[in-house]
Amino acid sequence: MPLFSIIQAAGWPIWPLLLCSVVALALIIERFASLRTNRVVPARLLEEVLGVTQNQLPTTEMVKRLAEHSLLGQVLAAGLRAAAEPRMSEDKLRQVFELAGRRAIHQLERYLTTLGTIATAAPLLGLLGTVVGLIEIFGSQAPGGGNPALLAHGISIALYNTAFGLMVAIPSLMFYRYFRGRIEEYELELEQSSDQLLSQLRRLIA
Numbered sequence: 001m002p003l004f005s006i007i008q009a010a011g012w013p014i015w016p017l018l019l020c021s022v023v024a025l026a027l028i029i030e031r032f033a034s035l036r037t038n039r040v041v042p043a044r045l046l047e048e049v050l051g052v053t054q055n056q057l058p059t060t061e062m063v064k065r066l067a068e069h070s071l072l073g074q075v076l077a078a079g080l081r082a083a084a085e086p087r088m089s090e091d092k093l094r095q096v097f098e099l100a101g102r103r104a105i106h107q108l109e110r111y112l113t114t115l116g117t118i119a120t121a122a123p124l125l126g127l128l129g130t131v132v133g134l135i136e137i138f139g140s141q142a143p144g145g146g147n148p149a150l151l152a153h154g155i156s157i158a159l160y161n162t163a164f165g166l167m168v169a170i171p172s173l174m175f176y177r178y179f180r181g182r183i184e185e186y187e188l189e190l191e192q193s194s195d196q197l198l199s200q201l202r203r204l205i206a
Helices: 003-010 014-034 045-052 060-069 071-083 090-108 112-140 148-205
Strands: none
Touching: 014 112, 014 148, 045 060, 045 071, 045 148, 060 071, 071 090, 071 148, 090 148, 112 148
16 A cells, blocks of 8 residues: 555544654754764864963964864863953863853753654554544444454554554654764763863963
8 A cells, every 4th residue: 555545544643643753854864963973072173172272272263263163162162261261260160161061962962852752752642543543443333233344444544553653753762862872972072071171271270
């Protein structure tokens, strides 16, 4: 049976699932683009920053370019801006790094809640569609009779919703877990990079 015919036969409950599938696909593509390594923690960026700040703080223009470079660059640039302020203590500088890190993690986790919600809700929407279909099928049967073949066909059509719900939920859950794992790795790298730069800036603000 062609896909369009299946959608027509499944009835109105399948349309929310189709919307969920489109949204999930868009979010997966967006997260793949946003969570690329060169956009989050580019290779050798920390080494370059540590080299530039070996003996002195970089210029304002260099810090601005660093903030526009990547997510790691934003975190490091926040610390460098704070270190340039007069009477900046180590505790305050650490707080600046922590706040910048939380902002970066918030950006990394953007849309993940929606993707996780789709993974959870899609099977339930499919089950709802199946229940609605079964209610309509049994409600249309004549009391004390009915065509068993037609009944079986109607039940199979009602189950399309459950099957489609699982087809949406399983990939969404897999990609949700995958993105969550990548974010945890990036979070660790951001924290380690911040600690290394903080250790070096400590000498400059002393």
